[in-house]
Amino acid sequence: MLAAEQLRAARALLRWEQKRLAADANVSLETIKRLESLIGKISAQTGTVEAIVRSLESAGVIFISRNGEGPGVRLTRSRQLIVDVLALRDRRLVRQQKRDALGTLFNAYIAELREFYHGDKDAVAKIHSYLVKLRLNVGAELNTVELAEEKELLDALYDLARKAKQSPK
Numbered sequence: 001m002l003a004a005e006q007l008r009a010a011r012a013l014l015r016w017e018q019k020r021l022a023a024d025a026n027v028s029l030e031t032i033k034r035l036e037s038l039i040g041k042i043s044a045q046t047g048t049v050e051a052i053v054r055s056l057e058s059a060g061v062i063f064i065s066r067n068g069e070g071p072g073v074r075l076t077r078s079r080q081l082i083v084d085v086l087a088l089r090d091r092r093l094v095r096q097q098k099r100d101a102l103g104t105l106f107n108a109y110i111a112e113l114r115e116f117y118h119g120d121k122d123a124v125a126k127i128h129s130y131l132v133k134l135r136l137n138v139g140a141e142l143n144t145v146e147l148a149e150e151k152e153l154l155d156a157l158y159d160l161a162r163k164a165k166q167s168p169k
Helices: 004-014 018-025 029-037 046-058 077-116 121-138 145-166
Strands: 061-064 072-075
Touching: 004 029, 004 046, 004 061, 004 072, 018 029, 018 046, 029 046, 046 061
Parallel strands: none
Antiparallel strands: 061 072
């Protein structure tokens, strides 16, 4: 006996979209949506429920029957390890994307600072305003250990632009 709550939880543990479960179990997306919208025991054709359960179990889900607390789901240890590794990879990719974006911004600011050295006061004001915005927009991310070098560079650029704005030309 499969409960709709177990179905939703199993799919969430796997980080699957409804569309993926439907394709994997060879049932329609509408069937998955309908079954997940129910409360309690799923009422559907036996073959449909068996296909969904087979799909989820082969992906590493273990269905827990009523055990005093009620039905539930969990992942096999090997599947949990895979999910943890993928989550770690995703976090690293996001951090790398942030680093790349910061690098692009820093390169733009450095190019604009070079204009400043040619005596353009408007460039100094522009650089200063960009750096203030940058500090506000990415300040929280820059406090992480991984981005310590970027924070030091940003602080140095900010100080340079602030001093340049204050000094008369």
